[in-house]
Amino acid sequence: xxxxxxxxxxxxxxxxxxxxxxxxxxxxxxxxxxxxxxxxxxxxxxxxxxxxxxxxxxxxxxxxxxxxxxxxxxxxxxxxxxxxxxxxxxxxxxxxxxxxxxxxxxxxxxxxxxxxxxxxxxxxxxxxxxxxxxxxxxxxxxxxxxxxxxxxxxxxxxxxxxxxxxxxxxxxxxxxxxxxxxxxxxxxxxxxxxxxxxxxxxxxxxxxxxxxxxxxxxxxxxxxxxxxxxxxxxxxxxxxxxxxxxxxxxxxxxxxxxxxxxxxxxxxxxxxxxxxxxxxxxxxxxxxxxxxxxxxxxxxxxxxxxxxxxxxxxxxxxxxxxxxxxxxxxxxxxxxxxxxxxxxxxxxxxxxxxxxxxxxxxxxxxxxxxxxxx
Numbered sequence: 001x002x003x004x005x006x007x008x009x010x011x012x013x014x015x016x017x018x019x020x021x022x023x024x025x026x027x028x029x030x031x032x033x034x035x036x037x038x039x040x041x042x043x044x045x046x047x048x049x050x051x052x053x054x055x056x057x058x059x060x061x062x063x064x065x066x067x068x069x070x071x072x073x074x075x076x077x078x079x080x081x082x083x084x085x086x087x088x089x090x091x092x093x094x095x096x097x098x099x100x101x102x103x104x105x106x107x108x109x110x111x112x113x114x115x116x117x118x119x120x121x122x123x124x125x126x127x128x129x130x131x132x133x134x135x136x137x138x139x140x141x142x143x144x145x146x147x148x149x150x151x152x153x154x155x156x157x158x159x160x161x162x163x164x165x166x167x168x169x170x171x172x173x174x175x176x177x178x179x180x181x182x183x184x185x186x187x188x189x190x191x192x193x194x195x196x197x198x199x200x201x202x203x204x205x206x207x208x209x210x211x212x213x214x215x216x217x218x219x220x221x222x223x224x225x226x227x228x229x230x231x232x233x234x235x236x237x238x239x240x241x242x243x244x245x246x247x248x249x250x251x252x253x254x255x256x257x258x259x260x261x262x263x264x265x266x267x268x269x270x271x272x273x274x275x276x277x278x279x280x281x282x283x284x285x286x287x288x289x290x291x292x293x294x295x296x297x298x299x300x301x302x303x304x305x306x307x308x309x310x311x312x313x314x315x316x317x318x319x320x321x322x323x324x325x326x327x328x329x330x331x332x333x334x335x336x337x338x339x340x341x342x343x344x345x346x347x348x349x350x351x352x353x354x355x356x357x358x359x360x361x362x363x364x365x366x367x368x369x370x371x372x373x374x
Contacts, residue, residue: 003046003048003049006043006049007049007052007268009039009043010035010036010039010049010267010268010271010272010275011264011267011268011271013032013035013036013038013039013271014032014035014267014268014270014271015267016035017031017032017034017035017038018031018032018035018267019031021034025369026365026366026369027125027126027129027365027366027368027369028125028129029122029125029126029129029270029365030362030365030366032267032270032271032274033270033271033273033274033361033362034274034362035271035274036270036271036272036273036274036275036276036277037274037275037277037279038274039271039274039275040274040275040276040277040279041279043275044275045272045275045276049268049272050272052264052265052268052269052272053265053268053269053272053273054233054269055220055265056261056264056265056266056267056268056269056270056272057121057234057237057266057269058219058220058223058233058234058237059219059237059257059260059261059265059266060121060124060125060261060266060269061120061121061124061234061237061238061241062219062237062238062240062241062257062261063128063241063254063257063258063261064124064128064133064142064238064241065237065238065239065240065241065242065243065244065245066241066242066244066245066250066253066254066257067128067133067134067241067245067254068133068134068139068142068241068242068245069134069139069245070188070192070242070243070245070246074188076136076139076140076143077143078311079140079143079144079308079311079312079313080140080143080144080146080147081144081147082307082308082310082311083140083141083144083147083304083307083308083311083321083325084144084145084147084148084151084304084307085147085151085307086303086304086306086307086310087116087118087144087148087299087300087303087304087307087322087325088116088148088151088152088155088303089303090299090300090302090303090306091112091115091116091296091299091300091303092112092113092115092116092155093112093299094112094115094295094296094298094299095111095112095113095114095115095116095292095295095296095299096108096109096111096112097295098111098288098291098292098295099111099112099288099292101288102288103288107349109159110159111292111349111352112155112159113152113155113159114353115292115295115296115299115328115356116148116151116152116155117148117151117152117328118144118145118148118152118300118325118326118327118328119327119328119361120141120142120145120234120324120325120327121234121269121327122327122361122364122365123141123145123324123325123326123327123364123368124142125266125270125365126364126365126368126369127141127324127368130368130369130372132372136317137313137317137320137321137324140308140311140313140321141321141324141325142238144304144307144321144325145325146184146235146238146239148325154177179229180229180235183225183226183229183235183236183239184239187239187240187242187243188239188242191239191240191242191243191244191246192243192246192247194243195243195244195246195247195249196247196248196249198214199211199214199244199247199248199249202214203249209256211249211252211253211256212252212253212256212257212260215244215253215257218240218244219237219240219241222236222237222239222240223236223237223240224236226239273361277354277357277358278354286351288352289351289352289355289356290355292352292355292356293352293355293356293359293360296326296328296356296359296360297326297359297360297363300322300323300325300326301319301322301323301326302322303322304321304322304324304325305318305319305321305322306318308321308322316371316374319371320368320371320372323364323367323368323371324364324368326360326363326364326367327360327361327364328356328357328360328361
């Protein structure tokens with residue numbers, strides 16, 4: 001019963017703080033994260049709420065996939081690879097350069113790798129609020145984030161292999177590349193047609209919301225499959241939404257998923273993000289953590305922005321894409337957990353990572369809104 005009451009408090013806070021921040025001209029998601037920070041002073045999150053929040057981020061990326069156009073996604077493929085590739089390269093170099101001043105070489109390599117991925121969920125929510133998600137810039141950010149996470153995992157695999165064994169584990173690299181290639185090929189070329197056929201059969205099940213229920217089943221199964229293949233679960237969620245978004249059942253599924261997601265799970269996700277941020281770590285952050293965080297922001301703006309410019313975007317669009325790729329959240333902390341479990345770094349790295357996550361999460365929504373308003 002206590003968990004249910006905490007969920008009620010989180011939901012009320014999400015809506016109230018979201019409304020206050022919207023009235024102040026700021027993105028709703030920023031209010032929800034700050035609401036979580038306030039709740040986190042008095043209450044701690046737990047595994048049950050964590051699972052609710054996890055379903056929230058999966059639903060958010062699933063809905064983003066539903067709203068995306070497959071042909072547009074394919075069309076921006078080359079640009080997205082350019083954006084993600086340069087973004088990862090510049091972020092790694094910035095992270096390594098800053099860390100090398102403070103820590104030994106092997107740890108500096110890991111800090112460089114930890115700076116590479118992007119957590120696109122914050123940006124997606126802001127773009128949805130501004131109705132900019134299904135634009136060339138929005139689609140490029142989403143597609144680049146998919147590539148970005150894969151490249152980030154590859155960089156981490158290489159970094160840990162070098163640190164632990166002194167050489168690269170090529171079998172692990174090949175496994176990641178093969179997994180993501182097969183997943184993308186399946187969803188982009190077979191997903192839409194298969195989704196239509198499956199839902200034509202499922203429509204014979206004459207029960208309330210059966211299509212919505214099976215859409216959830218597919219979402220969870222493919223998110224689990226992506227994670228099982230050592231990829232991000234949100235990649236599976238987004239690709240599932242992208243495939244179902246091309247089917248004839250798109251509108252019905254989207255309407256019901258919006259109600260389910262935005263009434264319960266998605267607000268819980270953003271509030272829980274705030275609850276997980278440890279203020280003590282932030283308040284005691286040293287010079288290294290501050291410089292590393294600044295480098296994390298600047299590196300994505302420069303790297304992804306230049307990638308977008310080279311790919312043919314004008315300077316204004318390139319800047320918006322660079323800012324949209326700033327947030328860090330899930331993959332970085334997962335990387336850190338792997339590294340700490342491997343004995344590569346100690347718990348001090350947690351302070352650095354949490355400050356980076358906090359600042360990049362908070363700074364992106366108002367920056368994006370300001371850039372688009374111009």
